[in-house]
Amino acid sequence: MPLQIKQELKTELINYIGECGKFLPDREDFLICIQASEKISLIKGFTGRYVICSEKNTLKQNDACGYSLSPSVKWDGIQSAAEKEIQYAEIKIGKTQWLAGNFYGSTHERAVVLLSLDDMSLEISRMLRAYRDRNTIYVLPVIFLLILLMTWHVFNVAMRPIRQIDKSITTLDLKTFEIKTALVAPYREFLNIVNSFEGLRIRLIQSFEKARRFTADASHELRTPLTILRGNAEALIKDLPNGSSEQIRVQMVISEIDRLVTITQKLLWLSRADANKLNPVFLKINLSDLMGQWVLDAQSFNPNLKLTSEIQPKIMWMCDPDLIHQLIGNLYDNAVKYNVAKGWIHFRLKQNDNGFHLSIENPSSPLPANFEKQVFDRFYRADDAHSRSIDGLGLGLSLCQEIANVHEAQLGVKVSDDGIVTFTLSDSLPPLKMTK
Template sequence: MRSFRLRIALLSAALAGSAIAGFSLIAWRLIYAAEVNRLDAKLENLVRRSARPRPPNAWPQFADSLPRELETNSETAIALLVVDENNQILYQSNSLDLQPFLPAPPAFLPRRSFDRAALPEGYRAALPEGYRPPPDLNPQITTIATSSGSWRVSATRFPQTRVAIAVSLSVIDQDMAAIRNIFLIAIPGTLLLVVVGAWIVSGSALRPIRRLTTEIQQVTAIGLDQQVSIESTDIEFVELIQVFNQMLKRLERSFKQASRFSGDAAHELKTPLAILQGELEQALQQAEPGSALQQNLSNLLDEVRRLSGIVRKLLLLSLADAGQMNLYKVEIDLSGMLAVTIEDIELIAPDLRVETDIAAGLKVWGDRDLIAQILQNLIVNAVKYNLPNGWIKLQAERQSETVKMTIANASAEVLAIDRARIFDRFYRGDPARTRKVEGVGLGLSLAREIARAHQGNLTLDDTSAGETAFTLTLPIAHNIAQNKDF
């Protein structure tokens, strides 16, 4: 099963991670380009400044100022090459070979022409005759790769010299490495915050669903009249709650109709069946002993008694469904009742081996007749579905505030589909396995309803093949007496 809340958190993290990763990549590239452009501007400015006439012994001083101008503490990260018009090296501060990047030396650098008449009168008077503007100095900037790393080189030519200044890109790489480390720390932290935030937000958004689930879990067969309130509920969930409330109303109406029908039918059948049973008993007494008529009347009387038992069970089930099962509670010696039950097993099924482990002094508080009905149904079920020359095991003990009783018997394998529906009314499992077994499938359902009416339960245990076991739990006597009215 998948968690919707977890999927929301992971999806939010994926979307946020993609956005942050994309933003970080773009930001990193823009920062790198900005750093390179800033370095290019500094290199161009330094190259232009090198155009000032200097004696040969002044170039070392110019080279010493480059680390400060380029904002680096490493002199080895900067290279300066100055060549005169005769291609003689005037100064070289680094072993890096920059000559291939110097512009070719021209015979001369032509000065630019301009329209003197276009100048204002004051400018024309200030310029000497024959004045020509100096040539354009357009430094060429390129990136080179060497064994020591990448360098950014700016070179240009002047009338008397050619100059090349190079700076290692490791200066920028160090700054970018620091930014990268910041991103590597900030991105996972941000994603963690996004996941936590999405988890909290999704939990808050799903709170109405959890409240609706809690209220649905509280709905029982006798509580179908409950309605989930739509006050203080987000508008997105109002329609869902309204549909659920309408479904509860339909279920309540259908359940009441079915329960009323079974209760009314059982109640109406009680009197005719009682009259019919009385008439048959009287006719049976008057019939000639051993005659065919007496045999027929005896068979009819058995069927009427069977119908009376079914009607009585249906009436009890309808009362349980309506929460109106009346219990006449007294203290019951369950150990003694089980001893009598064992004697009954030995009488009705002498071929079965009976094993018991019953603790002494087990007492429960409940309706004696109904508890006896549970035991009878379980014993009859264990006998009916037993194997030839099989066995029955009966164990009973006290556990904390309850009495636990287990009845196991040898049996054919109970299929998974039968285990899921074994407590359903009128369900008798595989017809091939039960066609020779009498009954209508109400005994186990009625036994469980009686147990629940006593605040206990009846369950089918998980057992190995060739065995079936039911466990009955009932609260002990003093626990019921202290908490219930009787």
Template sequence: MARVAKNCSTSLQNEHQWRDCARGPDIGQVLSPLVDFFELCSPRLNTDAVACNVVKGLPITWQPFKSIDDSMVRGSVVINRTTWFVMKDAANPASPVVMLADADLGLYLQRLWELRDRNLIYVLPTIVLLLFVLTAYMVYVVMRPIRLMEETLSTLDFKNIHEKTEIQTPYVEFQKLAKVYRDLLKRLDASYENAKRFASDAAHELRTPLSILRGNVERLIPEMPNGSSHQMYLQNLGDEVDRLILITEKLLMLSRADSNSLTLDIEQVDLSGLLNDLIEDAESFYTHIKFIKDIQEGVVWPCDRSLIEQLINNLYSNAIKYNFSHSGWIEFRLSATAQEVKLVVMNSSSDISANLSEKAFERFYRGDASRTRRSVDGLGLGLSICREIVHAHGGLITLETPSPYVVSLVVSLPTNL
């Protein structure tokens, strides 16, 4: 009001000009519509408004409006129970008196709050959505290096750790962290290489002295009196030497598999005939076990014969060892499609561990709860070797427990290597 009264005193000859002048500086601003509620009282306009006529005869206590100009004065009057705010330029006697009713001011504020509420309905969700999008984008940008490192590290294993030492870091801030990971991978690779080399060297070095020891024991056994305690001791010693030789052979094979040096001699193998011969021989040795077969005829597959025979023998041996002492059963299934060859060896069993599916392929893990040779003979390396043989042929082996007393080993192999 003070600015209008001061700046538009030259436009008093025409009310439209005066209102254009009053509204001009506020166009586009929140207070611009308030000008429509102003009443202009000026002698030049011969204003007939009741409020203007009344205010002319009322004594008004004028006070300077120092925040605008010292020459501007303001006051208030009550007309017909309505409070009016008035303002004029005291330095100019011809200055108009600008009036604003308290009720009009309240109406204007009400409209202003309605406008605010209406805008909030549309603006606030938009702001929230934009903030959410911005936050998601910032998280994406910040987490991108972590995702790249995660993608690299998730593909690591001991067979390719030396090939994946480089980690992408698009931001300088993550280069130090990436360097720490690279150094860690190099140390792990070096440690693993030392462990593999030790296992391989130990297996190589033990084979010769163990073979010599076994030969000497075999020569001494006939020289002892038949049935004597000394002959029994030598026989037991020979059995233990054979066991050590078997362990070294299996460790050597696992060491070669770990170093990706397990070579395959590929030839066409009749898997159907191989399994049928195995079951025929097994039925004559283990009469207390029922053998069930569901073998597709004529399944010929290109593979390494010696390794596949070892795979089948290990699966068969495990099924025998961990079967029931009486009235047990073993089921063999073999099928082939254009995409894969599938072999399933299922057997009855007792005392199946709750975590057998997770730990069955760990080296030196024994499925029997006691893990002693008194209960089940074995080394705990059979399924580990099976897994390496299957992986060398590009396949997958899994252990399942369909019921509390049934164990199933499923081997899936690609039809074409």
């Protein structure tokens, strides 16, 4: 038993003997007096374990009472709270340790009050365990909640610099690699990561700029010699006999020169798009009229294809007419090239609450499994090994994607199970009011 608890028990025993000793050696009255006391104490709960000894007892000398009443016990005089002198001793009988209080009652009869320290130690331990178990039910959830809150707080504190870096990185423009929010290391531990990212970003910008400049410069420089070649070829073809094999070969050269001119023109457009230099001129146009005229013109160019349309009238759109005309032309050319014999093309234009939806549908021969994912990649061709069986450069749809991006519109493609290819263009901006 801890010394502090033992000292407290000693003080309480002496005070109760001083207060209720007048009832000694009567055990029942003594215990009633203790229970009636308004004091809150530890020893009050052990009234059932009190042993009251008096000289009238006929107990043997070797038991607890007999030994405590014998002259061999050394008593210490202590003043109680009731200003009565009480004699106190700790005695050991066999293996049991006792607290003993010696007092002469009102009848001047000697009485000794005994409490077993061993029993009290066991009882106190049991009470403490019960108190611990009872409070554990309430304390554990609180502790668990505190641990969760502390873990959440520590996690947030630890993740805060990472979130700051992530927030800055998400502002990175994937086309120019420019970052809107400066990337700053919140702590020196993140300095190497930030510096590595910035170094990588700068090298990407430099490489991207060199590639874009090379494409633009090469496309620009090739236009002049290609124009000269075409002019000389046209002059040469006039000097050759009509229908001769030499004239046919020169005509093939002119076709390939035209093909190179188209490639350089589209590469120049794409390099401008990569540099955000398409510089569109936005005008409010009647998209319905544009599509209607396009369908009429297309019918005269491809009489072998059946062209149908569903065009809602008076749909207005703020766009660059030249760029949109080129976008629709590329989508139409793609529908013609990848059509089937005696096939068809269906145009659909409708207004909805979020803008408009334009689609161009056509049947097609079996396409590669990666068609939908890679169709807008540059130089991608749906025909195997870039064969010449279908004319095309693999740049038209890439340019369409860039034009759609400039207009903040969405360009997509869907291939159905029965081989119907549908290209869609939609504007997610609030719709313009329709003209009357």
